[in-house]
Amino acid sequence: MRSPVPPRTLAAELAHAEPGSAIRLQGHVHRRRELAKVSFLVIRDRSGLAQVVVRPDEIDETGLPPEETVVDVVGIATANPHAPGGVELTSPVVTLLSEPAATPPVELWRPAITAGLPTLLDNAAVTWRHPAQRAKWEIAAASLQGFRATLDAAGFTEIQTPKLVASATESGANVFPVDYFGRPAFLAQSPQFYKQQLVGVFERVYEVGPVFRAEPHDTVRHLSEYVSLDVEFGFIRDHHDVLAMLRTVLAGMTDAIRAHAADALDLLQVGLPSIPEEIPTIHFAEALRRVGAPEDEPDLAPEHERLLGEWALQEFGSDVLAVEGYPMRKRPFYTHPQPDDTRWSNSFDLIFRGLELVTGGQRLHRYGDYIAALTARGESTAAYEEYLQAFAHGMPPHGGFAIGLERWVGRLLEAPNIREVTLFPRDVHRLTP
Amino acid sequence: MRSPVPPRTLAAELAHAEPGSAIRLQGHVHRRRELAKVSFLVIRDRSGLAQVVVRPDEIDETGLPPEETVVDVVGIATANPHAPGGVELTSPVVTLLSEPAATPPVELWRPAITAGLPTLLDNAAVTWRHPAQRAKWEIAAASLQGFRATLDAAGFTEIQTPKLVASATESGANVFPVDYFGRPAFLAQSPQFYKQQLVGVFERVYEVGPVFRAEPHDTVRHLSEYVSLDVEFGFIRDHHDVLAMLRTVLAGMTDAIRAHAADALDLLQVGLPSIPEEIPTIHFAEALRRVGAPEDEPDLAPEHERLLGEWALQEFGSDVLAVEGYPMRKRPFYTHPQPDDTRWSNSFDLIFRGLELVTGGQRLHRYGDYIAALTARGESTAAYEEYLQAFAHGMPPHGGFAIGLERWVGRLLEAPNIREVTLFPRDVHRLTP
Numbered sequence: 001m002r003s004p005v006p007p008r009t010l011a012a013e014l015a016h017a018e019p020g021s022a023i024r025l026q027g028h029v030h031r032r033r034e035l036a037k038v039s040f041l042v043i044r045d046r047s048g049l050a051q052v053v054v055r056p057d058e059i060d061e062t063g064l065p066p067e068e069t070v071v072d073v074v075g076i077a078t079a080n081p082h083a084p085g086g087v088e089l090t091s092p093v094v095t096l097l098s099e100p101a102a103t104p105p106v107e108l109w110r111p112a113i114t115a116g117l118p119t120l121l122d123n124a125a126v127t128w129r130h131p132a133q134r135a136k137w138e139i140a141a142a143s144l145q146g147f148r149a150t151l152d153a154a155g156f157t158e159i160q161t162p163k164l165v166a167s168a169t170e171s172g173a174n175v176f177p178v179d180y181f182g183r184p185a186f187l188a189q190s191p192q193f194y195k196q197q198l199v200g201v202f203e204r205v206y207e208v209g210p211v212f213r214a215e216p217h218d219t220v221r222h223l224s225e226y227v228s229l230d231v232e233f234g235f236i237r238d239h240h241d242v243l244a245m246l247r248t249v250l251a252g253m254t255d256a257i258r259a260h261a262a263d264a265l266d267l268l269q270v271g272l273p274s275i276p277e278e279i280p281t282i283h284f285a286e287a288l289r290r291v292g293a294p295e296d297e298p299d300l301a302p303e304h305e306r307l308l309g310e311w312a313l314q315e316f317g318s319d320v321l322a323v324e325g326y327p328m329r330k331r332p333f334y335t336h337p338q339p340d341d342t343r344w345s346n347s348f349d350l351i352f353r354g355l356e357l358v359t360g361g362q363r364l365h366r367y368g369d370y371i372a373a374l375t376a377r378g379e380s381t382a383a384y385e386e387y388l389q390a391f392a393h394g395m396p397p398h399g400g401f402a403i404g405l406e407r408w409v410g411r412l413l414e415a416p417n418i419r420e421v422t423l424f425p426r427d428v429h430r431l432t433p
Numbered sequence: 434m435r436s437p438v439p440p441r442t443l444a445a446e447l448a449h450a451e452p453g454s455a456i457r458l459q460g461h462v463h464r465r466r467e468l469a470k471v472s473f474l475v476i477r478d479r480s481g482l483a484q485v486v487v488r489p490d491e492i493d494e495t496g497l498p499p500e501e502t503v504v505d506v507v508g509i510a511t512a513n514p515h516a517p518g519g520v521e522l523t524s525p526v527v528t529l530l531s532e533p534a535a536t537p538p539v540e541l542w543r544p545a546i547t548a549g550l551p552t553l554l555d556n557a558a559v560t561w562r563h564p565a566q567r568a569k570w571e572i573a574a575a576s577l578q579g580f581r582a583t584l585d586a587a588g589f590t591e592i593q594t595p596k597l598v599a600s601a602t603e604s605g606a607n608v609f610p611v612d613y614f615g616r617p618a619f620l621a622q623s624p625q626f627y628k629q630q631l632v633g634v635f636e637r638v639y640e641v642g643p644v645f646r647a648e649p650h651d652t653v654r655h656l657s658e659y660v661s662l663d664v665e666f667g668f669i670r671d672h673h674d675v676l677a678m679l680r681t682v683l684a685g686m687t688d689a690i691r692a693h694a695a696d697a698l699d700l701l702q703v704g705l706p707s708i709p710e711e712i713p714t715i716h717f718a719e720a721l722r723r724v725g726a727p728e729d730e731p732d733l734a735p736e737h738e739r740l741l742g743e744w745a746l747q748e749f750g751s752d753v754l755a756v757e758g759y760p761m762r763k764r765p766f767y768t769h770p771q772p773d774d775t776r777w778s779n780s781f782d783l784i785f786r787g788l789e790l791v792t793g794g795q796r797l798h799r800y801g802d803y804i805a806a807l808t809a810r811g812e813s814t815a816a817y818e819e820y821l822q823a824f825a826h827g828m829p830p831h832g833g834f835a836i837g838l839e840r841w842v843g844r845l846l847e848a849p850n851i852r853e854v855t856l857f858p859r860d861v862h863r864l865t866p
Contacts, residue, residue, distance in 0.1 A: 027829075028829075029827075045636060046636035046637060047588075069827045070798075070827045070828060097668075097829055098799060098800075098828055098829065099827075101825070102800075102825045123822065125631075125633060125823040125826075126633070126822060126823065126826045128631070134634055141590050141591045141592075144593075145581075145585065145591070157571065160577075160643070160856065161856060163596065163658065164609075164657070164864065166864045166865045177611070177612045178612075179609065179610045180864060181647065181657075185864055187597075194856075197558035198561070200558060201561040201562050202567065203479035208641075209642060209643065210643070212596075212597070224597070224614075225595055225596065225597050235441065365530075366531060367532055368532060386558065389866075390558040390559065391531075392534070393501045394462075394503045394531045394532075396459070396530055397530060423593065423631070424594060428614050431597065431618055432819055433630075433822075
């Protein structure tokens with residue numbers, strides 16, 4: 001590598017360089033254009049793109065490096081109103097920092113990728129380099145920042161709980177078995193039990209981490225490993241306090257995207273969702289009537305969710321709609337019933353642009369209620385002994401929710417397939433790259 | 434529950450309450466003291482402790498709730514210089530929010546826990562409620578905040594990479610097998626390959642997430658699942674740039690503990706480590722000489738690390754010491770050799786108070802170097818095809834490091850066993866709670 005003087009300038013900073021000054025850029029060759037009288041190298045680094053002008057006499061016998069080659073370029077900052085940012089580099093000395101790169105599986109310099117999803121996914125390490133791909137994840141990363149910042153400000157403590165668990169207790173199905181030193185273990189489907197127990201310790205907790213579902217269905221909205229944004233907190237009145245916290249969190253995530261990923265939004269030409277001060281809420285029974293479903297339906301079908309999403313947008317101008325009161329028989333045993341009618345629950349799903357994004361609600365918090373709920377379902381309480389210990393020793397009324405990161409970004413960007421917004425997706429067919 | 438007026442006051446806010454005003458506290462009964470003339474309830478919430486004074490005529494026939502019961506208390510703020518914060522609650526109306534709690538497995542109100550480690554771990558959901566236990570994790574949570582804030586400010590992008598992987602390529606040993614829809618899969622031992630590939634996309638990346646080691650040794654410093662703080666970035670000169678970034682990150686983590694967990698530090702009576710502006714560095718060969726080990730030793734033994742830690746403190750007043758140049762034959766194939774003597778590597782371990790905390794260094798970045806390194810080790814390049822694709826398509830000089838969260842907190846608090854600072858530890862014997 002060359003002498004470290006001048007130090008590196010990022011592409012986005014070139015616009016502010018003094019014309020005539022010596023500048024060092026470092027990055028990938030995003031595009032190489034060789035014309036008869038002059039050639040161009042567009043350099044891509046973490047901040048953006050910069051243009052380098054190369055005259056024929058400045059090119060040695062090896063020619064200009066091919067696209068994706070990593071280079072160090074020292075040249076002169078020169079004003080040019082047609083260059084990105086109004087400044088380009090002239091009289092360059094180009095040094096290769098990698099070998100000349102092999103031709104990428106897709107043309108990364110084109111404004112839009114036209115390759116199909118399998119090509120994108122099979123070559124993820126390279127295709128994510130495309131600015132429009134990369135922008136998708138920048139929105140995900142900004143969302144994570146906003147999630148944590150909002151909860152840190154509200155007195156929450158971040159937790160990290162085990163993904164290796166001894167029993168598949170929460171649902172029993174769709175778990176991945178692990179050989180744990182010769183003993184059976186499972187990958188956690190959610191941090192549900194742990195986050196509840198830790199409400200007894202920290203009162204307000206959140207966790208960002210992978211969850212695992214051995215999901216046998218190959219759909220555009222399911223993954224077998226995804227990032228779950230989990231929240232749980234104590235001293236609530238009922239699930240409406242949980243929904244109010246969810247609203248604060250979603251607004252914080254949206255604000256963070258605006259603050260940290262504005263360029264990504266611009267590039268993708270997407271608008272941020274409208275999250276009203278109070279999330280419009282409809283009871284499950286009323287939701288069934290509204291979509292014309294039989295009143296004994298235990299769940300909402302994807303088509304129902306889509307219809308409800310449209311209705312919320314028309315009726316309330318809202319991209320989100322909470323459906324509360326889901327039937328107890330379809331909710332997990334720790335769900336708190338609706339006090340005035342125990343067929344229904346103090347739980348909700350949040351529908352975001354017609355797709356279920358969040359499940360949340362109030363949980364049981366009295367030991368006796370847990371024993372009764374498990375017994376009524378014919379389940380052994382012994383299997384839950386360690387979890388139940390927290391309740392025997394006093395737990396506040398509490399509740400929480402979980403947001404799927406990839407679903408959030410997918411609906412935000414209106415991506416047809418959740419795999420498009422996942423760095424390295426895992427599903428029933430795909431375990432690589 | 435009672436009427437919501439007055440709203441809840443946190444224990445730590447009681448000190449600022451106007452004497453004579455009605456106050457509502459909500460929390461666990463931390464301690465119940467029944468004396469002949471007057472009784473006390475100490476209420477614990479997420480902010481701290483508050484004292485409630487109960488006269489005999491204010492106690493009904495059920496008596497005062499036992500410790501750990503969750504209560505709502507409305508009373509009158511009353512100045513008392515002997516109470517925590519100088520204000521206590523008198524004339525209380527106590528309402529139970531949980532059932533009367535079962536007697537905890539350890540007395541949580543005592544200033545120090547005297548129970549042994551198995552009792553602590555077997556009853557984690559309850560024992561973490563002890564203020565001194567809880568303080569340990571508050572330091573961990575503040576460390577995570579500092580880690581991310583430092584890297585966000587330095588232009589890094591947070592990534593989330595899969596924990597389910599198709600092959601046990603990085604080391605081949607100590608991996609957990611998973612049954613993945615009938616096919617073999619493994620739990621990732623580190624995000625190493627993914628974070629490197631994503632340097633080609635985002636240039637600077639970090640990840641906080643679980644890693645899995647089927648570690649058969651039952652020691653005080655090993656877990657089979659732990660939280661890895663991973664960093665990787667491009668356009669470095671060599672491993673000294675990586676070490677400088679590590680220094681910035683450790684300083685940021687230390688600052689965040691000071692900012693967000695000062696009470697926890699006070700309670701545990703521990704001082705923050707001294708992280709010098711430049712981390713003192715010793716070459717591996719010199720380190721062997723200094724501890725009197727044979728010059729062909731391929732690694733440092735725990736006793737060597739301890740001696741080197743003592744030396745760094747005496748010689749440089751530093752709690753950290755970098756040992757650079759570890760023998761290539763003991764480092765993974767992606768390690769960059771030391772240019773002037775390829776027996777050694779451009780990699781380092783960071784010793785923190787006598788224990789290895791971080792491994793890091795410069796990686797190979799040229800495709801040809803990877804092919805040569807794998808071939809020299811007799812390994813098939815086909816097994817690494819997807820990983821190597823990133824290098825074939827151009828990668829900058831890069832490097833990174835990984836910090837074990839539990840080791841960091843463990844050494845910071847000088848905990849004899851890493852399990853003491855892990856919420857729900859996993860090891861060869863322990864898979865629950």
